[in-house]
Amino acid sequence: xxxxxxxxxxxxxxxxxxxxxxxxxxxxxxxxxxxxxxxxxxxxxxxxxxxxxxxxxxxxxxxxxxxxxxxxxxxxxxxxxxxxxxxxxxxxxxxxxxxxxxxxxxxxxxxxxxxxxxxxxxxxxxxxxxxxxxxxxxxxxxxxxxxxxxxxxxxxxxxxxxxxxxxx
Numbered sequence: 001x002x003x004x005x006x007x008x009x010x011x012x013x014x015x016x017x018x019x020x021x022x023x024x025x026x027x028x029x030x031x032x033x034x035x036x037x038x039x040x041x042x043x044x045x046x047x048x049x050x051x052x053x054x055x056x057x058x059x060x061x062x063x064x065x066x067x068x069x070x071x072x073x074x075x076x077x078x079x080x081x082x083x084x085x086x087x088x089x090x091x092x093x094x095x096x097x098x099x100x101x102x103x104x105x106x107x108x109x110x111x112x113x114x115x116x117x118x119x120x121x122x123x124x125x126x127x128x129x130x131x132x133x134x135x136x137x138x139x140x141x142x143x144x145x146x147x148x149x150x151x152x153x154x155x156x157x158x159x160x161x162x163x164x165x166x167x168x
Contacts, residue, residue, distance in 0.1 A: 002048060002157075003049050003050065003052045004159070005047040005062075005105075005154060006154070006155050008041065008043055008153045009041075009043065009044075009152065010149045010151075010152045013150070014042050016149075017124070018042065020124050021124060024124065024136055024140070029132050029139070030128050030132060031124060032125060039157065042123075043155070044121070044122055044151065046097060046113075046120075047098075047101045047104075049105050053105065055104060056156070057167070061101075062101050062168065066150050066152050066153075068091065068148070068150055069091070069150055070088070070091070070147070071086040071146065071148075073086070073141075073144055074124075075087045075119070081126065083125070084128060084137065085124055088122060090120060094120060094151070102114060
């Protein structure tokens with residue numbers, strides 16, 4: 001089952017992304033707003049694996065200090081279904097944390113999250129049809145501006161146990 005490490009955003013960035021989720025929902029489009037679980041919040045995934053080393057879980061492998069984050073324009077990921085997200089503008093702090101997390105997770109990491117292959121983003125909507133993706137991009141792109149704030153904590157998400165906790 002999926003295990004991940006994710007950066008959580010400050011209250012201003014969190015609220016701004018949630019407004020985008022709500023705008024899509026109000027327009028009758030899929031959005032992360034549909035997921036009502038307490039753990040569902042805007043985040044930047046920095047590692048995904050089938051299992052995480054204990055050193056990641058207890059915070060020994062990767063030290064986290066808050067840093068500035070800039071959310072840029074929209075990006076569309078294809079696949080079985082379409083995902084719409086906000087790009088995260090890479091910073092030295094973000095890339096350094098990602099590299100350290102990747103080294104800690106090692107071969108367990110999913111290939112598309114390896115340094116040089118990873119596209120940092122905050123998901124806005126998943127499982128869109130091509131028509132829904134077009135409508136969502138048109139709706140959100142009318143007011144898209146860079147959003148600036150901070151990554152304030154690093155959490156672990158256990159997809160099997162449906163639980164979360166802070167790292168470090």
